Amino acid sequence: MDELLTPVSTLRTSKKEPEADLFRQVSVQEHQRKPETKSTASTPTSLEDALEILKHEPGYDSLISTLRFLSKHQAQGSRGNAIPSIKQPSPQSAQLVQVLVSEIVPNYWALLKEDGQGSKKSGLSLLVACLQSITGINGILIRLRALTQEFKSETSDKVKRPDVSLNLGILLDLLSNVLRGDSWMMGAWKAATSGQDDPGRTRPRVQEIITTLGGGRIISVAAEAHEIVKSNNADKSNGDSTWPADALQYTNWLGRNIVAWYSSGLESDSPKFGSDLFSKASKLGHADSLIKLMLAEMVLKENAEPSKLGLLLSYLPQTEQCKVLFAILKQLSADYLDHLGRCETEESKPKVSAVAGALGSIIAGNESGRSLLVDWLTGSSGAGLGEGVGIRRAVMAVVSQQKDDMIAVLEKSLGQFGDQLYIKHSPILQQEAHAQVLLLSAGYVFRQTPIKLNLLMRSSVWLNAVSNRLSAPHERSRFLGLVVGEGLSGLVDKGDKKLDFKMDETDEEEGRWYKGLTQVSDEVGTLEPLFKPHSTAPKKPAAVRPPPASRRPPTQPQQTGFIIEELSDEEAPEEDDIVPYAKPDSDEEDSDDDPTLIRRDKPKAPVYIRELIRYLRDADNYDHQKLALATAPTLIRRKAEYGTEVKEHADELASLLVGLGDKFEIEEFDELRVQGMIALVVAQPKIMAPWFAKTFFDGDYSISQRASVLIVLGLSARELAGFDTSNYAAAAAFPSKALPGRVEKLYLNPSTASIKSASSALKPLPPNALDDIARSITDDFLMPMAATAADAATGPNALKLSTFTERLNDPTKVKHKTRTKPRVRTILNTTAGLISTSFFSPLIARFQAALHSSSSTRSRKLIVNPYLLSLYLKTLAIFIHASGPSTLSLPQMTAELWRLLLHTSVRAQAVGDLTLTRAILFAFMALLDVNEDRMRDVCAEMGREVAEAQNWVAGVFAGLRGGDEGGEEEQVKMLAAGVLVRLQEGIEKYQLVMVGDLIGF
Known part of the structure; x- marks a missing residue:
């Protein structure tokens, strides 16, 4: 047996040498200086040798030489060298990668990283170079998956x-x-x-x-x-x-x-x-x-x-090419053109031409891309729905380079503009975008081929478009027909033949702007104006102004002698007016035993919008964040009508407030943040309401942040309509608007003064503000119906005890006093129109665009969230209720919201979800409440939709069990019963006007 165990080598040590420590730290340099045997120090000459070395636990020098050999031949393998590359797929390269990942990396990773700092030819860089291939990536992923499963x-x-x-x-x-x-x-x-x-x-x-x-x-x-x-x-x-x-x-x-x-x-x-x-x-x-x-x-x-971006697009499938090109248009519009508004300034034309140049360069030589631009201008999804007119002008400049494409845009736009179904069912925001495209294309065609526009204006398509628009039931649709009719007639007809409807709307600023689109002509320019916003040049630091020196009061000359002034009894001050100063309270911070803990550098509350923005940006400072949140609602309201600070910085301030996170767990954080956004919307409703509607669908925010956007829009609309008065509005009033204390007492009695002081107190916003509003509106809607039902259940009025007692006490009262619904307060048309154009239309138009988008887009994913969808429907219903029955655009708003509630996607998600079902019923209730006096028109214009709503509500009512008094299901059933009763009353009363629409239903 001893012959089988042959020693390979013998190592002799001297006894005089001191024994070294068994456990000590060895650096990389010492490890490299260790002598190695011939088997481990040999340099590989092939992949087989490298694999053998790596399998037998090589030393550090052998590992480096092997990695250097593999990395050296990874490029030579493609040049006819006999040694293949480790990056090329082969069984040998797969084995090498497996050994490197599973054995070499766990054992040598710390040494490789220590040796690889600051060196491009170190062992770490050699190892990474050997694994930079699909084979290496797969080897790492397989090892990760194996360890994860283990x-x-x-x-x-x-x-x-x-x-x-x-x-x-x-x-x-x-x-x-x-x-x-x-x-x-x-x-x-x-x-x-x-x-x-x-x-x-x-x-x-x-x-x-x-x-x-x-x-x-x-x-x-x-x-x-x-x-x-x-x-x-x-x-x-x-x-x-x-x-x-x-x-x-x-x-x-x-x-x-x-x-x-x-x-x-x-x-x-x-x-x-x-x-x-x-x-x-x-x-x-x-x-x-x-x-x-x-x-x-x-x-x-x-x-x-x-x-080259156009080359990338040309090899994509048609559907993906369409999505990418439309996303590019949206990105260009958001970055460069949306802030220009109606593009009426001189700086807008170079920007529009530059964006047109970018689009022209992308689709140069790509016929499919040009046809997609034509489809974008005339498609049913809207030519940049919710975007400014600048992107439509840029696309029109690119399409105008081909005469046939421009004529196709004009013909499709005109046919779509006069279609009755389009007028009846399309959102008003989409109709406005297509009206702008029609006016722009008519101007280009008139300048290129005037005869074509003349022939088109004499055709039946044009006559039907104008007549259908003028007979539309919605005021905004008729307005678009008026401006398009006058605008196109002004190009072709001369003198007395021009169309002039003699309407005030067409001669106002908006009407003149629409008609002026026929004179707009943009060119495809260079891209230089687009490089400035993306310049990486460092900005010069703003000059720091020295703090203003404290002014001393002017020293008065010393007077000699005495000045004796005789005062009358009336002018003499009363003793009661001389109030001594109260003894100052002790400061809690000053009472601290440790003087180093006393803070003397507390920041002051911001007094300018720019300072408020600076505080909000300082996310790591607790004092700045708390002061900014507490001051924002009052400061924004105070600065709204004084200067242009709020208007100039509204977008930036809104972005900070929407995306602000509660890093320090500030008390009442959500309430203060929402109140700041409400103050912004109330200060600039025409600008900020569409901005928040766009942010809800396009912004990269969480569900809670998007929910806060809807809450802000709903509460702002009610405040503008006069239903709610914010407590911050009274606190934001300037002192110059208030009388002095002594004079104010002469006009205010103690009770009024107490009420005023109570109203100016700052109260936090409840987290379920929209739910409370919806519950209040629901009670107002159901209470008269419940009272009527209770009266009917107790018998005739003549037999009631209350009526008999009244008649005994006052024989003159012969008739019973019936219960009447409180009169709805009339709202000014300006406020109602503002809610319709700035709040309701942008929000519902973007929702309808999301319904027609693909399932992979962010906006599509939002509308399938039950919580957001229910809150969204409640917000729209609050818009309807806040606008009131006196708004001119009520028929348009009613039709859009009614059809949205009956959409298949909305009703399908409501199956089995009481919260969403309740939101849909609440929206129907708001529609019926506001349209109570025009129910005949609703049944005449939307007979099919009214009957469909009745069938759906009846099915909901029949499917709910109820029984749990005060429970959610019982409340939903009561709401469904109220809506069903009101619908049945309208159908029974106006069923004759619904016969035409109900054919085939």
């Missing part, structure tokens, strides 16, 4: 291995290092297409790159591993090592790699590769951020080539 499979009884979470953290750090870089995609593509392989073998490799990187596999595996690392408190790394687990950061990384791919000129070899990868990346949940990055890097940058 961690999950271990039961609670068995002690979990502590090294699992540690190894997961190491692999996440490795993955982030391997993927880091904007040129990663080029290297992966070159490695997959290198060599003499035919296209049949390289095509699967390229497809694997697209599937692995563009899919969500990397994000899901990395995110799952990151959660395990965090749960075990083993996450010692910073955010740079966990970015592959964040979908937004990973999507931006893909976008930068796609930009680098097109910048390198490789798109000529494989033009479809970048488009396929972009198509995959846009489905990771952050398509808007990806498109914004691509637009900024490939178009809105000096020395950029926008035609």
